[in-house]
Amino acid sequence: MGSVPGRAALREESLKLLTRVASLYYLEHKTQGEIAAELHLSRQKVQRLLHEARTVGIVQTSIRTLPLLHLDLERQLKSAFSLHDAIVTASHPDEALQAQAAAQAAADYLERYLTDSSVVAISVGRSVAQIASYLSPGVAHPLFVSALGGVPHPGKAMSPNDICRALAAATGGRAEYLYAPAYVESQQVRDLLLSQQAVRQALDCARRANIAIIGIGGAGDDTLLVRAGCLSVQEVQRVRAQGAVSCVSGSFLDENGREVSPELQARLVGLTPDDLRRIPLVIALSTEPGRGPAILSALRAGIINVLITTSDNAYDVLRAAAGASHPSGAPAVTNRSTPAQGQPTAGPPYRAPGEQARTPRAESDSARRL
Numbered sequence: 001m002g003s004v005p006g007r008a009a010l011r012e013e014s015l016k017l018l019t020r021v022a023s024l025y026y027l028e029h030k031t032q033g034e035i036a037a038e039l040h041l042s043r044q045k046v047q048r049l050l051h052e053a054r055t056v057g058i059v060q061t062s063i064r065t066l067p068l069l070h071l072d073l074e075r076q077l078k079s080a081f082s083l084h085d086a087i088v089t090a091s092h093p094d095e096a097l098q099a100q101a102a103a104q105a106a107a108d109y110l111e112r113y114l115t116d117s118s119v120v121a122i123s124v125g126r127s128v129a130q131i132a133s134y135l136s137p138g139v140a141h142p143l144f145v146s147a148l149g150g151v152p153h154p155g156k157a158m159s160p161n162d163i164c165r166a167l168a169a170a171t172g173g174r175a176e177y178l179y180a181p182a183y184v185e186s187q188q189v190r191d192l193l194l195s196q197q198a199v200r201q202a203l204d205c206a207r208r209a210n211i212a213i214i215g216i217g218g219a220g221d222d223t224l225l226v227r228a229g230c231l232s233v234q235e236v237q238r239v240r241a242q243g244a245v246s247c248v249s250g251s252f253l254d255e256n257g258r259e260v261s262p263e264l265q266a267r268l269v270g271l272t273p274d275d276l277r278r279i280p281l282v283i284a285l286s287t288e289p290g291r292g293p294a295i296l297s298a299l300r301a302g303i304i305n306v307l308i309t310t311s312d313n314a315y316d317v318l319r320a321a322a323g324a325s326h327p328s329g330a331p332a333v334t335n336r337s338t339p340a341q342g343q344p345t346a347g348p349p350y351r352a353p354g355e356q357a358r359t360p361r362a363e364s365d366s367a368r369r370l
Contacts, residue, residue, distance in 0.1 A: 108134070215249075
């Protein structure tokens, strides 16, 4: 049987129409109603033509992975440590830029979970102190509360109270302050402070938080707590001699995630590792070079379930975890990947700041832009 005259021409005209409709929608960003009016078609016809354009391949989806994204590293970290999420930023010779990148990533991530009823516990950290600079005004009006006492030399490190104040100002939220030093002279002094209603109320509020933001520091002589005047070099040297490799919200941990120095812990005014484990979503930032051992220690402690760090630190953590079997009797990594029921749950996949998704829009005009 011969071909039906005119069928090829009809097919060509159909393809032209599909291409024209797709170009108007995807390239010229016209609405389906505008296209229908311009081409004298019904909206239903435009919807069918857009669907057909995707089906026959006139419209194709392409996602370009940017070099600054480290998706494979993030997947490996999530898998190896049962994390709810991992965000890996690009390593950079300028440590200040690294800290800024982590702070911006944390702000973008935090905005996905903040609500007016959120209670966010805040500890110390170089990147933590910069998050407020990147939060969108009015995104929500949460309560920020200090998870650790203050520092004697705020010029060297921003106090949790100051960070809470900045975060509350940035979002239009509120702040609850902990008016006490991070460490006191003895357990007796700490117990006396904890008997004060204002101090006890602030810590109780921090324990009820559904989100916490903390830094992961090392246990070197130049650790942030030494620079800020909270501890002396001699005190840090003593806890390091006991095996400390990391400091998380004032608590020192060994390579297996165990707490060290009960004496120093008894002087701490702030949330303990056990307190942090009860908070559904704990976001930890650590960007300084050579933080791999400290990060691995915190991960093994099961304190955090969202990690934001640099690519160099991520590689170091994964290499160390793969190259050494976990010592017998060391605590297993607590599965912190799933927040408690009724608490923050997984949002959309993390997208680097400024990155736009490259995918065709949904057929309804209400979802035209991602």
